[in-house]
Amino acid sequence: MIQADLKFSKKVRTRILDEEGFWAICESAICLLERIFDSITFLERDSATLADVVDQFEAIRESISEFSELENVPLLIKNRIMSCFQTR
Numbered sequence: 001m002i003q004a005d006l007k008f009s010k011k012v013r014t015r016i017l018d019e020e021g022f023w024a025i026c027e028s029a030i031c032l033l034e035r036i037f038d039s040i041t042f043l044e045r046d047s048a049t050l051a052d053v054v055d056q057f058e059a060i061r062e063s064i065s066e067f068s069e070l071e072n073v074p075l076l077i078k079n080r081i082m083s084c085f086q087t088r
Contacts, residue, residue, distance in 0.1 A: 031063065032064065032067045037058060039056035064082070
């Protein structure tokens with residue numbers, strides 16, 4: 001549901017609507033989430049094998065690496081994403 005009457009300060013509107021970096025991060029995050037979704041869907045099939053798990057995790061890892069290489073992704077987010085993946 002869209003609320004057209006939401007009030008935001010000019011600073012917030014400018015920060016979100018005019019900053020290209022914000023939208024680039026959002027777009028990249030969507031691609032990363034789609035990759036994870038695709039892997040989950042693939043692995044939920046009845047015909048999925050243990051070898052498929054390794055392949056899907058590698059595909060997710062590559063997507064995470066591509067996401068974290070973006071210049072406008074904050075360092076804290078990059079480090080958190082990579083640390084989660086490395087501990088698995």
